[in-house]
Amino acid sequence: MDGRISGLEFEKEFEKAEFRIIDLETTGLSPKKDEILSIAIVPMTGWRIRIGDSFYSLIKPEKFNHRSIEYHGICPGDVNNAPSFEKIGRKIHEMLNGKIIVGYATAFDIEFLKRFFRKKLKIKLSLERYADISEIEAWIIRKKGIAISYRLDFDAILKTYGIEPSSRHNALSDAYFTARIFQKQLKKLLEYRATISDLIKIGRRLFIF
Amino acid sequence: MIDMLPPAEYLSRIKPFSFLSNEELAEFTRRMEVVFYRAGKTVFKSGKILKRIYFIREGKIGLFNGKDLVEIAGRDEMIEIKSSILGHETEFTARAMEDSVLFEIDSEVVNKIMERNRNFGEFLKRFLSRKFLSLLRLLDTERIEDIYADPVNSLIKKSPIFCFKGQSIKETVRLMNTHKVGSVVVVDSGMFPVGIVTHTDIVRVFDENIPLENSVESIMSSPVVAIDSEGSIMDAYIKFITNDINHLAVVEDGKLTGVVSIKDILSRLEAHSSLLSVSKDIIKSKTPDEIRNASTEINRLILNMFTSGFDYSSISTVISTQTDILIRKILLSSLGKENNLVIAPFGDYGRRELIFPLRIGLLIVGDRHYCREVESSIINTVSNIEVESIECCPVNEIGEYLKNLNSEMFLNLIDSRYLYGNGSFYINFRKVFASSINDELAVSMIRKLARLNKVDHENMSKIIAEGIKAVSLLHGDITSRPTWDRIKILSDKGVIDKELSDSLKEAYMALKNIELKGKLKGGQGRIEKILVKKTSEVIREMQAWMAEYLD
Incomplete structure (x- = not known):
C-alpha cells in the first residue's frame, strides 16, 4: 500500500516536470575550438511533447570547418544568412534556463552551450540538471540484470523502443526522436520508482542504485 | 522550420x-x-x-x-x-x-x-456523417458514372409520339414525318400501350398495298415490349437483345411515358461497350461449350466493372441479370422447356446481391429428381458458379415443406423470385408461402440480432440484411428486393428515421464494396479497415433501434 502511494507521488512529480530536449550540430568535437552550427529545442512537460513550441535555428559561425560537413550536412551557404549566436542567445536562454535538459551525448552539448553563453553573451546559463538518454538506457539495462555488451548508439535505442526514424536527418528531427525515446524511458524509470533527482543522477551517471 | x-x-x-x-x-x-x-x-x-x-x-x-x-x-x-x-x-x-x-x-x-x-x-x-460509400468514392480516382444502373427514363429526351388505336395508317405516317421519328406507339384510351408501328411496318403497307385509310391497329406489331421507367439501362439493353427489337416503350404504372431506341442506349454506353459483348455472348450461346465460354466472361465483367469504378449495387444488379440468363441457358439445354417444375433463386442471389465468386441458392418446386438434375447440369456446364444450396419442395406438399423449415431458411425464401419453369407453380408456391408466414418468425429474428454480441466484419452486412428483411416482413413487405431498396422503403414509411436509414444504406454499400474488393484484389486498405470498424457503430445503433422497435 505504502509503495502505491509513493508511486502516485512520483507520477505527479513526473507529470509536472519541465524537460527540454536538445540537439546541437557543431563544426567539430572540441568546445574550445569548434562552433555551434544549429540548435534544436523541443519542450516536453511531463508526458507531453509540445512540438508546436519547438525551436530550431541555424547559427552563423565565425569560421567554418569544412571537414564536419559530412557529419551534419550543413554547408557554408546554408548558414551565411543565419543569425549569430548573440542574436538568438536570449531566446535559447529563456527556453533552457533552470529546466531539465535531455539529449543524446548531452554533456558535450551542455559544454558547448555553457561556453558559448559565457564567451559570447557574458551570461551564466544554469544547466545543472541534465540527462543523457544513452546513460538512462544503460541504467535500465543494468536494472534488468543484463550485461551491456554493445554500444548504446542512437539508432540502437530507437530500435529498442520500436520507433521508426524518419528519412530526414536534422537537429530538430533528432531532438524529436530523442523526446519519443525519453517518454518511454520515463515510463521504465517510473516502474523502478525513480524520482526526478534519481533521473538526473542516472542520466549523468553519477550514481547507480 | x-x-x-x-x-x-x-x-x-x-x-x-x-x-x-x-x-x-x-x-x-x-x-x-x-x-x-x-x-x-x-x-x-x-x-x-x-x-x-x-x-x-x-x-x-x-x-x-x-x-x-x-x-x-x-x-x-x-x-x-x-x-x-x-x-x-x-x-x-x-x-x-x-x-x-x-x-x-x-x-x-x-x-x-x-x-x-x-x-x-x-x-x-x-x-x-458516416457517408461511408461516398467516402470510398472520394478516394477512388478511377470512378466513372454508373450508367448501367441509371434508370432508363434518364435516356428519354422528349415526350413520346403516340397515336390511338382507332386512328388511320395515313394519320400515323403523317405523325412520323412531322416529328421525324422512326416509330409510333399505339395506345388505348387509357394511355396503355397496345402496339407499335415502325418504318418496317410502313414499308409492308406499301409492299402489300394496304389501304392508308385502314386503322393502324391492323398493321401494328403487338404486344409492344415495354420497360418500367425505373428499370435500369442494362435491363433495357437486355430487352433489346432478347426480343430483337429497335424500340422499347417506357411505362409508368403501365402507362406510356416515353420511347427509347437502341440508338439512344448505344450512344450512352459507347464508352463502355467492352462490357456489353458479354451479355451478347451469353444470350447467343446454345451448346454447353458456348455456354461455358460465355460464363467465364462473367468473371471478366465483374473485374472490368469493378476497375471501371462501378459500385457494388450496379455490379450486383448487372451480374445477377447475367447469371439469370446463364442459368436459364443451362437449364434450357439440359432440361429443355420443362413444365413440371419451377426454379427460383433465393437468399443473396434472390435479392440480386451476388458477390464474387458467384454462389447461388436455388429453390426447386417439383419432383425431387429435378434437384439432382439441376445441380449436376449447372456443375457440369460451368465452373465459376457454385451451387451453395438447393431446396426441394414437392409441388403438392408445399405447406408441409414450409412447416419443416427452420426459421432462417424460411426467411431466406422471402427473397425467392421466378427464374425458370412453370410460372403457375411459382405463383402457387408464393401463395402458400405468404399464408404460412407469421410475424413471430420476424420478431424472433429481430430479437436474436438485437442481442447479438459478436459483431465483426464477417457478419456485419448479414446483420443489416437480415434485420432489414425481418422488419420489412413485419410491415407486410415480402417481395424479393435488394437490401438498399428495403431500407429506402422502410425509411419512406417512417419506420426507420432518416439519419439511421442513411447511415445503414451507406454502411451496407460500403461493406459490400469492400467485401467485393477484398475478393477481387485481396486484402484491405487502411481506410477500408477503419470504415469497417466505424460501421460497427452503425450496427450498434441498429441493434438499439431493433430492441426499441420490439418494445
Whole structure:
C-alpha cells in the first residue's frame, strides 16, 4: 500500500516536470575550438511533447570547418544568412534556463552551450540538471540484470523502443526522436520508482542504485 | 522550420492528412502535442467535449462504455472525432490498452483547415456523417458514372409520339414525318400501350398495298415490349437483345411515358461497350461449350466493372441479370422447356446481391429428381458458379415443406423470385408461402440480432440484411428486393428515421464494396479497415433501434 502511494507521488512529480530536449550540430568535437552550427529545442512537460513550441535555428559561425560537413550536412551557404549566436542567445536562454535538459551525448552539448553563453553573451546559463538518454538506457539495462555488451548508439535505442526514424536527418528531427525515446524511458524509470533527482543522477551517471 | 518535424512528414502520408499542403501540415504541427499514455491511463472521459483531435500514432486505445469495452482503436486511427470537430459530448471513455503515443491536434486549427481545404473537409464531413460509400468514392480516382444502373427514363429526351388505336395508317405516317421519328406507339384510351408501328411496318403497307385509310391497329406489331421507367439501362439493353427489337416503350404504372431506341442506349454506353459483348455472348450461346465460354466472361465483367469504378449495387444488379440468363441457358439445354417444375433463386442471389465468386441458392418446386438434375447440369456446364444450396419442395406438399423449415431458411425464401419453369407453380408456391408466414418468425429474428454480441466484419452486412428483411416482413413487405431498396422503403414509411436509414444504406454499400474488393484484389486498405470498424457503430445503433422497435 505504502509503495502505491509513493508511486502516485512520483507520477505527479513526473507529470509536472519541465524537460527540454536538445540537439546541437557543431563544426567539430572540441568546445574550445569548434562552433555551434544549429540548435534544436523541443519542450516536453511531463508526458507531453509540445512540438508546436519547438525551436530550431541555424547559427552563423565565425569560421567554418569544412571537414564536419559530412557529419551534419550543413554547408557554408546554408548558414551565411543565419543569425549569430548573440542574436538568438536570449531566446535559447529563456527556453533552457533552470529546466531539465535531455539529449543524446548531452554533456558535450551542455559544454558547448555553457561556453558559448559565457564567451559570447557574458551570461551564466544554469544547466545543472541534465540527462543523457544513452546513460538512462544503460541504467535500465543494468536494472534488468543484463550485461551491456554493445554500444548504446542512437539508432540502437530507437530500435529498442520500436520507433521508426524518419528519412530526414536534422537537429530538430533528432531532438524529436530523442523526446519519443525519453517518454518511454520515463515510463521504465517510473516502474523502478525513480524520482526526478534519481533521473538526473542516472542520466549523468553519477550514481547507480 | 516546423515542417522538418517528423509528425508532419508522417501525417503527410496518411489520408485525410495527405490532402493537406505543406503549409497546412505545418499549421497542424504548430498546434500539436505528442503524448505518451501508459497502459491503463485514461485519455479522456465520456461526456466531455474534446478540444483536440486524437490520432493514434502507436499503441491501442480502448473505448469504454462504463466498464464495458466497446471498441479498440489502433495505429493511424482517430477516436471520438465527432466530439473534437462537431463539439458533441464524447460517448465513451478512452483508455490506453497498452503503452500508446497519440498525436493531439487542436480542434480549432482542424476546423479552420476543413473550411479551407475542400478535399480534407469533405473527407472528414463524410466520415462524420458516416457517408461511408461516398467516402470510398472520394478516394477512388478511377470512378466513372454508373450508367448501367441509371434508370432508363434518364435516356428519354422528349415526350413520346403516340397515336390511338382507332386512328388511320395515313394519320400515323403523317405523325412520323412531322416529328421525324422512326416509330409510333399505339395506345388505348387509357394511355396503355397496345402496339407499335415502325418504318418496317410502313414499308409492308406499301409492299402489300394496304389501304392508308385502314386503322393502324391492323398493321401494328403487338404486344409492344415495354420497360418500367425505373428499370435500369442494362435491363433495357437486355430487352433489346432478347426480343430483337429497335424500340422499347417506357411505362409508368403501365402507362406510356416515353420511347427509347437502341440508338439512344448505344450512344450512352459507347464508352463502355467492352462490357456489353458479354451479355451478347451469353444470350447467343446454345451448346454447353458456348455456354461455358460465355460464363467465364462473367468473371471478366465483374473485374472490368469493378476497375471501371462501378459500385457494388450496379455490379450486383448487372451480374445477377447475367447469371439469370446463364442459368436459364443451362437449364434450357439440359432440361429443355420443362413444365413440371419451377426454379427460383433465393437468399443473396434472390435479392440480386451476388458477390464474387458467384454462389447461388436455388429453390426447386417439383419432383425431387429435378434437384439432382439441376445441380449436376449447372456443375457440369460451368465452373465459376457454385451451387451453395438447393431446396426441394414437392409441388403438392408445399405447406408441409414450409412447416419443416427452420426459421432462417424460411426467411431466406422471402427473397425467392421466378427464374425458370412453370410460372403457375411459382405463383402457387408464393401463395402458400405468404399464408404460412407469421410475424413471430420476424420478431424472433429481430430479437436474436438485437442481442447479438459478436459483431465483426464477417457478419456485419448479414446483420443489416437480415434485420432489414425481418422488419420489412413485419410491415407486410415480402417481395424479393435488394437490401438498399428495403431500407429506402422502410425509411419512406417512417419506420426507420432518416439519419439511421442513411447511415445503414451507406454502411451496407460500403461493406459490400469492400467485401467485393477484398475478393477481387485481396486484402484491405487502411481506410477500408477503419470504415469497417466505424460501421460497427452503425450496427450498434441498429441493434438499439431493433430492441426499441420490439418494445
